[in-house]
Amino acid sequence: MGTQAVNSDISIVGAGVIGAAIAWQAARRGHTVRIYDPLLADGVPQTGASWAAGGMLAPFSEGWPGEDQVLDVGAQSLARWPALAAELLADTGIDVLTGRGTLLVAADSADAAELDTQDRWLRAQGHAFQRLGRGEVRDAQPALAKNLRGGLWVEPELAVDNRALLRALRTAAAEAGAELIPHLVTDLPGQVVLAAGSDSAALRPGLPVRPVKGEILRLRRRPGTPEPPTCTIRALVRGRHVYLVPRPDGVVVGATMCEHGEDRQVTVAGVRDLLADAEAVLPSIAEYELADAMAGLRPMTPDNLPLVGRLSDTTIAATGHGRNGVLMMAITVDTVLAELGGNPLPQMKCLDPGRFSWN
Numbered sequence: 001m002g003t004q005a006v007n008s009d010i011s012i013v014g015a016g017v018i019g020a021a022i023a024w025q026a027a028r029r030g031h032t033v034r035i036y037d038p039l040l041a042d043g044v045p046q047t048g049a050s051w052a053a054g055g056m057l058a059p060f061s062e063g064w065p066g067e068d069q070v071l072d073v074g075a076q077s078l079a080r081w082p083a084l085a086a087e088l089l090a091d092t093g094i095d096v097l098t099g100r101g102t103l104l105v106a107a108d109s110a111d112a113a114e115l116d117t118q119d120r121w122l123r124a125q126g127h128a129f130q131r132l133g134r135g136e137v138r139d140a141q142p143a144l145a146k147n148l149r150g151g152l153w154v155e156p157e158l159a160v161d162n163r164a165l166l167r168a169l170r171t172a173a174a175e176a177g178a179e180l181i182p183h184l185v186t187d188l189p190g191q192v193v194l195a196a197g198s199d200s201a202a203l204r205p206g207l208p209v210r211p212v213k214g215e216i217l218r219l220r221r222r223p224g225t226p227e228p229p230t231c232t233i234r235a236l237v238r239g240r241h242v243y244l245v246p247r248p249d250g251v252v253v254g255a256t257m258c259e260h261g262e263d264r265q266v267t268v269a270g271v272r273d274l275l276a277d278a279e280a281v282l283p284s285i286a287e288y289e290l291a292d293a294m295a296g297l298r299p300m301t302p303d304n305l306p307l308v309g310r311l312s313d314t315t316i317a318a319t320g321h322g323r324n325g326v327l328m329m330a331i332t333v334d335t336v337l338a339e340l341g342g343n344p345l346p347q348m349k350c351l352d353p354g355r356f357s358w359n
C-alpha cells in the first residue's frame with residue numbers, strides 16, 4: 001500500500017455520483033479515463049443509491065454521538081462543496097444546489113430530549129448551532145405544524161438535487177474527455193477505481209460493504225398548494241426520523257433504513273410511515289402529488305466511514321459511503337486524485353480500506 005507512480009490511464013467501475021465525479025475531475029487533470037456502468041446506455045444510472053438519495057449535505061444534522069470521525073470527514077467534505085458546485089456550474093451550466101440550511105425539529109418531549117443530546121454532542125465537537133423555541137420554529141418556516149416542540153438551526157448545511165447532479169457529472173465527465181462505456185465489469189484490469197456502490201464486494205469478495213435499503217418519496221407541488229420549505233427540515237416524530245429536502249418543484253421525503261440484502265422493493269409500510277411523519281411536520285404536503293417512490297441500497301461499512309484508498313498496486317477503492325455519499329463525494333474526489341498523483345492525503349488516512357482485515 002505504498003505511494004504509487006502517476007498512471008494516466010484509469011478505468012472507473014460505476015457511474016454513480018462517486019465514480020462520475022472522479023471521472024470528471026481525473027479527465028480534467030489530463031488522465032485518460034474510461035468509466036464503466038451497464039446503466040450508462042440509458043443516460044445516467046437510475047437504480048443506484050445516487051439516483052435514490054435525498055441530496056442532503058448534512059454532516060451535523062446527520063451526526064450522532066460516537067460518530068465523531070464521520071462528523072469530521074463530513075464537515076471537511078461540506079467545506080469543499082461550494083467550490084465544486086461552482087466548478088460544475090461553470091463546466092455544464094447546471095446549478096445543483098437546491099437548499100441552504102437545515103432546521104431540525106422535535107415533535108414531542110422525548111424527541112426534544114433526543115435533540116438535546118445531539119446538540120450537546122455537536123457543541124462538544126466544536127459545532128454550536130442556534131436553538132429555537134416553539135414560536136421561533138414557526139417564524140422560520142410558517143408552514144410547519146403548530147405543535148412542534150422546538151428546533152436547532154444548522155445554517156451551514158446545503159442540499160443538492162442528486163438527479164441533476166448525476167446528469168451534470170455525466171455531461172462534465174464526457175466533455176472533459178472521459179469515455180463512457182455501458183458495460184458490466186466482471187474483473188478489474190489495469191489501473192482501476194472501484195466505485196460500484198453496494199455491488200463493490202461482488203468484484204472484491206470480502207470487502208466490508210453491505211447494502212442497507214432506504215425507501216424515499218418525491219412529492220410534487222400542485223397548482224394552488226403552499227410552497228415547499230426553503231431549507232431542509234429534519235424531524236423526529238415519536239422516535240422516527242424523517243426529512244424533507246426542498247426541490248424547485250416540491251420536496252423529497254426520506255428515508256427508511258433496513259438491512260434486507262438486495263431487496264429494492266418499496267413497501268406499503270415504508271410509504272405509509274414516511275407520509276404520516278412528513279405530514280405531522282408539514283401538513284400541507286397532503287395536497288402534493290406523490291410523484292415517485294423508490295428504494296435504493298446504501299453501501300454501508302462497519303464503521304460508517306467510506307473505503308477510499310489503495311486495495312492493491314492497481315486498484316483504488318472509492319466505495320462504502322453509506323448514508324453520506326453525496327456529501328462525501330467532494331472529499332472522496334480529492335482523496336482519490338491525490339492517490340492517483342502519488343501524494344496520498346495524510347488527513348484522510350482514516351478512510352484507508354486497510355483499517356479492516358477482509359481477506
Ligand SMILES: Cc1cc2nc3c(=O)[nH]c(=O)nc-3n(C[C@H](O)[C@H](O)[C@H](O)COP(=O)(O)OP(=O)(O)OC[C@H]3O[C@@H](n4cnc5c(N)ncnc54)[C@H](O)[C@@H]3O)c2cc1C
Pocket residue numbers: 013014015016017018019036037038039045047048049050051052053054055056057058183184185186195196197198199200203213214215216254255256295296297298299318319320321322323324325326327328
Ligand atoms: C434512500 C437514500 C437516501 C440517501 N440520502 C442521502 C443524502 O441525503 N445525502 C447523502 O450524502 N447521501 C445519501 N444517501 C447515500 C448516497 O446515495 C450513497 O452513499 C451514494 O449515492 C453512493 O454512491 P455510489 O456512486 O458509490 O453508488 P451508486 O450510486 O449505487 O452507484 C454505483 C454504480 O455502480 C454500478 N456498478 C455496480 N457494479 C458494476 C460493475 N460490475 N460494473 C460496472 N458498473 C457497476 C451500478 O450500476 C451503479 O450505477 C442516500 C441513500 C439512499 C438509498
